[in-house]
Amino acid sequence: xxxxxxxxxxxxxxxxxxxxxxxxxxxxxxxxxxxxxxxxxxxxxxxxxxxxxxxxxxxxxxxxxxxxxxxxxxxxxxxxxxxxxxxxxxxxxxxxxxxxxxxxxxxxxxxx
Amino acid sequence: xxxxxxxxxxxxxxxxxxxxxxxxxxxxxxxxxxxxxxxxxxxxxxxxxxxxxxxxxxxxxxxxxxxxxxxxxxxxxxxxxxxxxxxxxxxxxxxxxxxxxxxxxxxxxx
Numbered sequence: 001x002x003x004x005x006x007x008x009x010x011x012x013x014x015x016x017x018x019x020x021x022x023x024x025x026x027x028x029x030x031x032x033x034x035x036x037x038x039x040x041x042x043x044x045x046x047x048x049x050x051x052x053x054x055x056x057x058x059x060x061x062x063x064x065x066x067x068x069x070x071x072x073x074x075x076x077x078x079x080x081x082x083x084x085x086x087x088x089x090x091x092x093x094x095x096x097x098x099x100x101x102x103x104x105x106x107x108x109x110x111x112x
Numbered sequence: 113x114x115x116x117x118x119x120x121x122x123x124x125x126x127x128x129x130x131x132x133x134x135x136x137x138x139x140x141x142x143x144x145x146x147x148x149x150x151x152x153x154x155x156x157x158x159x160x161x162x163x164x165x166x167x168x169x170x171x172x173x174x175x176x177x178x179x180x181x182x183x184x185x186x187x188x189x190x191x192x193x194x195x196x197x198x199x200x201x202x203x204x205x206x207x208x209x210x211x212x213x214x215x216x217x218x219x220x221x222x
Contacts, residue, residue: 001171009152017197032209043202043213073160089154093209098143098162100211104154 002027013080015112021102023090024072030092033066033073034100038087041084046074047088075081080110118203118214120144124219131190133207133217135203144177144186144208149200149216158201161186193221 003026013019025033034049048074050057050064057064061080067075075086087107091100118135122138122172137144140203157170159178175197177185186205190197198221204211 006154028143034210036211043215044211045213046210049209086209091155098206099145099157099160101157102147102155104152 002030002092002101003088003093003099004103006106006108009104010107010109012109012111015080015082015110017080019080019084019108019110021075021088021090021106021108022072023092024070024089024103025092026071027092027094028071029094032093032100033044033064034091034104035062035064035075036089036091037104038089040086044089075099077108077112080108082110082112084108085110114141114205114212116203116205116214118201118217120214120217123219125134125193127194127221129193129221131193133188133190133201133203133219135146135186135188135214136184137186137205138183138184139205139207139212141187141205141212142183142184143205145204145211146176146186146188147202147204147207148172149202155202158188190219193219195221197221201202213218 031052036044038044063076090103116137146158149153161180177189201217203214
């Protein structure tokens, strides 16, 4: 089955700097890669996703890149703000599957 | 807005007790999921259901069962709770890929 590895487990950045979180997946048939943000004490929420027919997707300060050959995808946050502090989860799903497999999560701390 | 409601935010149970965690969604979603969240392990899928009375095992189904008698309700059952089932349990529903999560149920088994 699918296995998703996520790095780093914790990341501290200064406000205004960029943050990058990386994930690798094992199943070459996976074709959907979302990112979820979970603020302290709250539920995870989708912030951006990418499908395998696209190499990059942007939404304001966040972007996701996908390298299908290397089987890895990354989340990029520019001009970080204190409200970006949260746990971020990457995930992957196969073409015919219903289930998402999540990475272990990254705790992002933005210091002001 | 999609609303996924979990009946209990916090539960404390004793080893061997039977535990029911209830989840209701109000958007007529076909798919519903139960995840377990533990620090450093991310979100691990216990069971999911893609239709009424249908269920499929996820990655860690041992010690759990589920019930989906109505489309809007998906229940997670711990037949005999054990201390290693102390965790945060998250229910989710989805229509076209995006998962909508409930607030979570934090279960402590003593």
